[in-house]
């Protein structure tokens with residue numbers, strides 16, 4: 001396995017001083033190390049498009065390339081800044097992209113990673129980006145060659161990273177959150193305190209995995225839920241689309257803080273159109289818990305103020321079970337576009353499973369249920 005400490009040291013020797021990205025579990029040890037040391041400036045970006053913009057700006061001011069890390073599912077978000085900004089046809093700006101290879105052909109992975117895993121290297125070729133696949137036996141020389149390439153060519157270079165290549169790095173324990181509930185406890189309360197007519201669009205990662213298991217435990221239908229297994233950040237947009245249908249059903253968005261920040265613009269769209277049946281719940285643990293608990297910037301932002309400014313009509317924040325129950329009762333049929341920010345603590349069950357139904361079964365069950 002590659003040591004995150006040695007890898008970072010080598011990057012630093014090669015002149016990299018800034019790392020920016022969106023977390024991926026493929027290199028969670030490395031991200032965890034970036035967050036604890038002061039060798040690198042480390043920025044966790046809202047999304048991968050933004051990360052590329054930051055890398056470009058950094059280069060303009062420093063004449064040094066940044067390291068940009070991301071999961072391959074987020075790589076597509078770099079297509080626009082790459083083709084219209086960093087590529088040689090436009091400004092020609094170097095950056096070293098570390099791309100986690102989820103869905104690698106032949107390896108077991110989730111359905112949302114299958115296609116990207118299959119087309120990833122072809123996509124690099126179509127985009128005319130040079131790449132190599134990181135090897136445990138020669139990673140140091142690969143980094144040196146990548147750096148040479150960036151100096152010579154002034155354009156991005158990609159290093160694809162397969163899973164289980166980086167060792168873990170345990171960062172020193174931070175102060176424990178004072179929030180009372182785990183996400184699973186909050187989800188249980190939400191499910192138990194909402195009408196049987198409500199439908200739920202749950203965000204990517206453990207929120208959808210926990211909601212799925214809660215339905216199993218309670219012997220309830222999965223038809224009322226759409227589990228957004230990929231497309232991080234899009235649950236709120238999907239809910240907005242669902243809400244366009246003529247129906248008496250209330251549509252609950254079960255969002256994460258990382259996901260809400262990734263597509264914060266959707267709150268402006270939702271706020272503008274004011275569908276009174278949309279109920280946006282942000283489960284805020286200040287972390288990308290699903291990929292290893294890396295911090296988001298949510299501790300410093302006020303979702304309630306953002307919601308209000310975007311035009312949500314009813315906004316509230318809660319941090320305990322009793323207030324969550326009360327707020328849910330107040331939300332129900334209140335006839336107002338509503339936002340509820342729920343403080344939760346990090347953490348989930350170690351035996352948490354994944355949906356056992358396929359995404360297409362979920363699509364059909366949801367569509368059938370919604371139209372009843």
Ligand SMILES: Cc1ncc(C[n+]2csc(CCOP(=O)(O)OP(=O)(O)O)c2C)c(N)n1
Nearest residue numbers: 023074205232256257258259287288289290
């Ligand atoms: C575009 C994209 N970038 C990155 C990921 C990897 N990813 C999956 S879940 C997740 C964290 C989500 O954080 P949050 O919304 O706060 O929910 P939590 O995991 O804390 O419940 C990330 C970064 C992804 N699936 N898609």
